[in-house]
Amino acid sequence: MSFENWHTYGYGVKASEIKNISMNNVVKLVQTAPNFAKDFNKWLCDCKIEEPTLEDFEEFDSDYCLGLVTIIREVIFEIEKIELTACNDFDGEKYLLFEQTYPWKLSELEKSLKEEDIQSLFVKYLSKITDEAISIDYYSPENGG
Numbered sequence: 001m002s003f004e005n006w007h008t009y010g011y012g013v014k015a016s017e018i019k020n021i022s023m024n025n026v027v028k029l030v031q032t033a034p035n036f037a038k039d040f041n042k043w044l045c046d047c048k049i050e051e052p053t054l055e056d057f058e059e060f061d062s063d064y065c066l067g068l069v070t071i072i073r074e075v076i077f078e079i080e081k082i083e084l085t086a087c088n089d090f091d092g093e094k095y096l097l098f099e100q101t102y103p104w105k106l107s108e109l110e111k112s113l114k115e116e117d118i119q120s121l122f123v124k125y126l127s128k129i130t131d132e133a134i135s136i137d138y139y140s141p142e143n144g145g
Contacts, residue, residue: 005144008087010097011118014139015069019132023052029128030071033078040071069094076125082110089141096122097139 030040040060049056058067069086073096076084085099098118103111119136126134 003144005142007140007142008085008095008097008099009138009140010085010095010099011115011136011138012084012095012097013122013126013134013136015094015096017135018126018130021054021068021130023054023057025129026057026068026071027052029075029125033075036074036078066094069096072096072125072129076121080121081107082113082121083107087141087143089143093141095139095141 031037043060044050044052044056047056047059054068057071060067060071066086066088073084073086076082082098085097086094087097088094098113098121122136123134
């Protein structure tokens with residue numbers, strides 16, 4: 001039996017710090033990404049969810065249990081073509097990060113991004129689901145399995 005741990009380094013948000021999330025606004029945000037919205041709406045229908053709650057959204061990503069963070073990541077990728085990483089740490093805290101990676105893994109658009117661009121991206125999308133201030137910072141969540 002072996003155990004492996006890892007760090008995910010990146011710039012972004014700690015999802016547990018996002019407060020007062022509007023469920024109606026999350027659904028509206030999803031609808032701005034038509035391809036993802038089809039899959040999301042099918043999932044809601046399959047689960048017989050008519051009025052989703054935050055707890056329902058957390059069940060969306062059954063593989064990694066990252067729920068709302070995965071939903072936001074998918075919307076941003078479809079619209080902006082920017083790959084973000086949804087991850088968690090040993091304490092179960094969830095993060096959405098623009099991850100540090102090898103340059104050959106980045107698109108030309110991602111290579112050209114500046115810190116201010118990433119800040120604007122998070123504010124643009126997260127301000128659609130909450131009126132609270134959004135804290136954007138550097139994180140290195142550690143996890144393992």
